[in-house]
Amino acid sequence: MKFLNILSHIFHESLVNAYRFVGIAGQREISLYKKVFLGLYTVYITHRTLICKDVSLYPMQTTIEKIHYKSDGIFNAPVEKVWRYVPAADHQHSAFKTYNVVEQSGNHVTVKAEIYNPDRTTQTSTFKYTMSPPKQMETTVIGGTLDGARFTHTYTPLGETTRVDLEGDFNPIPGVTESEQLKSIDAFFTTAFNEDNANLQKMK
Numbered sequence: 001m002k003f004l005n006i007l008s009h010i011f012h013e014s015l016v017n018a019y020r021f022v023g024i025a026g027q028r029e030i031s032l033y034k035k036v037f038l039g040l041y042t043v044y045i046t047h048r049t050l051i052c053k054d055v056s057l058y059p060m061q062t063t064i065e066k067i068h069y070k071s072d073g074i075f076n077a078p079v080e081k082v083w084r085y086v087p088a089a090d091h092q093h094s095a096f097k098t099y100n101v102v103e104q105s106g107n108h109v110t111v112k113a114e115i116y117n118p119d120r121t122t123q124t125s126t127f128k129y130t131m132s133p134p135k136q137m138e139t140t141v142i143g144g145t146l147d148g149a150r151f152t153h154t155y156t157p158l159g160e161t162t163r164v165d166l167e168g169d170f171n172p173i174p175g176v177t178e179s180e181q182l183k184s185i186d187a188f189f190t191t192a193f194n195e196d197n198a199n200l201q202k203m204k
Contacts, residue, residue: 066169067178069151069185073164073193077200079157083133085200093195095188097122107131115144139168147171164193 075082087109089101097114104110109129114122125144131137134155141149151168166189173181 065172067172067181067185068167068169069182069189070165070167071186071189072166073197074158075162075164075197075200076160077162077197077203078160079134079155079162081200081203082155082162085196085203086133086137087129087131091196092199093192095191115146145173 077085087104089099089111091099093099095115097116099111099113102110102112107130109131111127111129113125113127115125116122123144125146126142128140128142129137130139134157136152136154138152139150141147148171149168151166151170154165154167156163156165170181170185172178176184
């Protein structure tokens with residue numbers, strides 16, 4: 001009997017220590033520890049309790065499968081002129097070291113481009129375009145930071161100007177937050193859009 005009293009005291013102290021240790025974690029986690037220690041107190045170890053994983057006790061790890069991006073702008077040119085410019089091979093963009101059409105078949109155009117990194121090294125990406133003038137152009141990117149990206153440009157004529165709506169999905173970059181990546185994507189397309197608008201003004 002004395003032994004049981006000592007054992008009871010030991011388990012009681014363990015239970016108190018468990019409360020102190022996990023008290024700030026919340027009542028539900030305390031309850032889990034309480035069940036474990038009560039199991040030991042009755043000299044019956046419930047293995048199911050000990051190995052049970054209650055996901056509600058832990059923060060959920062959310063995996064972002066795709067990052068969705070949407071933007072729009074106005075080209076200062078009629079849609080007919082825009083569509084003379086879109087499939088052209090001589091696009092001038094500060095983000096690209098080279099931009100070369102390597103294949104063209106019907107409404108499908110493939111471009112291989114060298115894109116500058118922030119340190120001015122380059123990465124190579126292949127852009128596959130499916131053009132459906134005068135309405136839209138679908139793009140798939142293979143390789144580089146934009147690998148796996150799929151996005152669509154939709155063109156709406158507004159007299160002597162053209163509205164452009166861009167929408168697409170991009171693969172998350174490891175180590176980069178969603179907000180940071182969205183800022184980077186937006187900066188890339190905003191710069192490209194402004195350069196396209198300037199290039200259109202140079203066209204006759």
